[in-house]
Amino acid sequence: TNSLPVYSQEEVTKHCSIEKGVWVTYKGGVYDITDFVTVHPGGDKILLAAGKALEPFWALYGVHEQEHVLEILSEYKVGIL
Numbered sequence: 001t002n003s004l005p006v007y008s009q010e011e012v013t014k015h016c017s018i019e020k021g022v023w024v025t026y027k028g029g030v031y032d033i034t035d036f037v038t039v040h041p042g043g044d045k046i047l048l049a050a051g052k053a054l055e056p057f058w059a060l061y062g063v064h065e066q067e068h069v070l071e072i073l074s075e076y077k078v079g080i081l
């Protein structure tokens, strides 16, 4: 939806741990994936992207190039970058 708040990269960067919350960005969207971390099929690796953009990591792990993965991600959208 277009009523989501706009966040700065600085704000996203602060959310870089389970304690502070785990946020990531993807194509201009901001996602709070804290609740997904423990159920991620790829385990703790997901925390490498905490506070950062997903793109460079997903470029390395092509398993994410599926509609299913984007559907999961969309559930966690909290804002716009």
Ligand code: HEM
Pocket: 024, 033, 036, 040, 041, 042, 043, 045, 046, 047, 048, 049, 054, 057, 058, 061, 063, 064, 068, 069, 072, 073
């Ligand atoms: C696997 C989702 C971030 C590394 C998967 C799978 C899903 C998923 C659904 C299973 C795919 C399948 O087998 O069909 C996500 C989502 C992410 C995310 C929604 C972000 C919100 C990351 C990051 C990394 C990563 C940042 C690496 C730094 C992996 C690896 C696997 C995997 C290595 C393969 C695990 C295996 O099959 O042994 N991810 N992922 N993921 N993910 Fe992620």
